[in-house]
Amino acid sequence: MRLMEPLGIAQDIVEPTVLKRWADYPNQHRYTDYSDSVRETAHHAISPFPYQPSLNNKLALWTGDISILQVDALVNPTNETMDDNSTTCQKIFSRAGSALKIEIFNEIKECRTGEVRVTQGHGLPARFIIHTVGPVYNVKYQTAAQNTLHCCYRNVLQKAREMGLRTIALPVINSIRRNYPPDAGAHIALRTVRRFLEQYDSLTCVIFVLEPCDLGIYEILLPLYFPRNLAEQDNACWQLPNDIGGMDGEPLLPDRQIRIIDNPQHALHGDDTVELSSQLETSVNIGEHAFAQMQGDLDRQRLLGERPADPLADIMLKQMQHKERYENL
Known part of the structure; x- marks a missing residue:
């Protein structure tokens, strides 16, 4: 399908239905055989994220331009003043047109870290834009950063559910520019999305929009949270971290005695x-x-x-x- 820009230039758009689902992705990584392991023990006796084909059929990966996805909503990771100059933001604002800046200036103003704001899609094929602000990562305050990042993903998904949306394009919210380790951020993103899809049936398609530097990380970690077969499910018991979060995927804090x-x-x-x-x-x-x-x-x-x-x-x-x-x- 093609979308006409204001100047009459035809622009390709991509519908979620044409994207390959995670369930159909070939396994590109060799399984590790833990059956004869003597020194190591599994982190989990049973997989906390069991094999569920219905969930895998809701996931897709996209490494192209987020602004051409024809979804109900796409997510814009931005800063507090909503004028971030990241590549993703630039693509979204460029396609949306000046009306997006006007709406933000007149009605939104700002967005606090961990929260979400919603605007119209304007010139985008997406109906809405859900803006959110990821945390700045500091080792000294990493627990706060983890909780905030979880809130970003959870709030985005909850907002989509409240609005009755069915398809969403979800880029990586944590940013290297804000010092957040990509692999640590991916763990939080995947387990938060997994827990949400387990609890609610509102979304039919979640598209992970990934830069090339993030694609390899997600291809390795996705089988841990969304195993495509029983072999991946069993391997996840060994490869998942001990901390898999709470019921919503949120980080858990150890009890402290005063x-x-x-x-x-x-x-x-x-x-x-x-x-x-x-x-x-x-x-x-x-x-x-x-x-x-x-x-x-x-x-x-x-x-x-x-x-x-x-x-x-x-x-x-x-x-x-x-x-x-x-x-x-």
Whole structure:
């Protein structure tokens, strides 16, 4: 099919129906035989992403121009002021025409990191554009970056579902220009899309729009999250990372215990530490829990300006007093 540009120049467009689905892609990588492995053990006893042909038939890969895809929506990874100059953005804005810039200037203004904004497709064959802003990656704050990237993908998919859209073109949202490791970003993207497709049947086609530098990464990682046969499913048990995210593909944080140290010097020797959880009442029966006992006096305490009894604060105060006595010796 051909689309006429304003100057009368014919432009090819691509419909999702003509794209090869992931289920039909040939396997280009040799399987690793783990049956005789002695030193290694599988990361997962059973595959957390089992073989489901119906999901594989919803995926397609595209390495061409995103702006010629005739989808319900395409995704534009941009910056907070929505004027990014990446190759993908330039292609989208060039085909959409000046009306897109006018809509953004008059109605959208900006987009915060991790959030999404929707505009019309204007001169694009796509009906809508879903804009989102990926995170800046810093090793010191990598957990925050992982959570934000997950939010980008999840929010894009949720917005498409809310709008009743069926087909979407999804480029790589994480960017090397923002220091995000491509392979780490691909893991989050694939597991987030996988969990969404498992939960909702709203989308009939998700097109991963990939640059040549990302294509090899996705071809290697896709079989882990979307195995095309039982052999790939079994291999995924060994090759998937231990951290496969939560129910929505979101990163999981390990539980942390709060510890109060009497004397910082003792922390080096591992003694004289107190865990708050062992000091607090653990019963949750109504009337027995420390917080439940003070519910009747809360209004009175607020009106009189009195501080409600707080068992956690009392423990911390006692620990501070103990520390002060120690330092005065």
